[in-house]
Amino acid sequence: MTRNQKEEVIARLSDEFSTSNAVVVCNYKGIITKQLEVLRDSARVADVKVEVVKNTLANIALEKSGKNGLTLKDTNIYLWGVDSLAVTKVAAKFAEKNNAFEIKFGHIDGEVADANKINALSKMPSREELLAMLLQVWNAPIQNFTIGLNALKEKKEKE
Numbered sequence: 001m002t003r004n005q006k007e008e009v010i011a012r013l014s015d016e017f018s019t020s021n022a023v024v025v026c027n028y029k030g031i032i033t034k035q036l037e038v039l040r041d042s043a044r045v046a047d048v049k050v051e052v053v054k055n056t057l058a059n060i061a062l063e064k065s066g067k068n069g070l071t072l073k074d075t076n077i078y079l080w081g082v083d084s085l086a087v088t089k090v091a092a093k094f095a096e097k098n099n100a101f102e103i104k105f106g107h108i109d110g111e112v113a114d115a116n117k118i119n120a121l122s123k124m125p126s127r128e129e130l131l132a133m134l135l136q137v138w139n140a141p142i143q144n145f146t147i148g149l150n151a152l153k154e155k156k157e158k159e
Contacts, residue, residue, distance in 0.1 A: 006057060013053065013061035020049075022084035022108045023067055024091045024118060028052070028077040030100030036077075039094045039101075048081040048090045067107040076104070084108050085126050092122030 001009075017023055028036065036050075043050045053061075055072040062070055081087045088108070095101045103115040113121075125133070 009053065009057050010061050010064070013051075013058065014064035016049065017061055017065035017067055017080060019082065020080040020087075021082055022087040022106060023062065023070075023078060023080040024087055024106035024108075025070060025072065025076050025078055025104045026091055026095070027075060027102040027104055028100075029075045031098060035098055035101075039077075039090070042094065043079060043090050046081070046086040046090050047083065048079055048087050050077065050079050050090075052077050062107070069112040070105060070107060083126075085121060085124060088118050088122040089126075092119050 031039075040050050053076075055076060058076070058078060059070075059072050062068070079087050079091050088106075091103050095103050103118050105115060106113045106118050108118070108121065
């Protein structure tokens with residue numbers, strides 16, 4: 001890789017890291033290419049970016065984007081995106097299915113997060129799931145009222 005190519009990678013990554021709310025670093029050693037394609041496909045659906053980058057280039061890009069405090073070692077794959085929960089959900093779901101894939105740490109919403117925090121965040125419901133729950137709660141009294149009215153109507157018709 002030439003110096004110009006490295007500078008382009010750093011510039012692109014620093015722009016993308018600065019606009020993302022979450023960057024998760026994972027160990028992918030022992031994962032075959034077909035499995036990584038499954039990860040990339042699930043990430044694409046969730047609007048999460050996945051890339052294997054040299055640690056030195058990623059470290060420079062992370063520092064330029066203001067995401068400090070991450071110590072990069074060994075083989076790493078980076079997942080990032082605007083939606084923090086989507087990034088953590090993609091990483092955690094893939095880690096559950098593949099024992100060799102290990103979540104190391106990340107930078108989420110302005111602070112460094114360990115693997116436990118990332119796994120905890122991945123279990124939280126998304127915005128859409130929370131809205132669906134809220135609508136069910138709001139809809140329940142009306143639904144129960146209409147069921148009661150219908151039962152009363154049927155009772156009156158039988159009499």
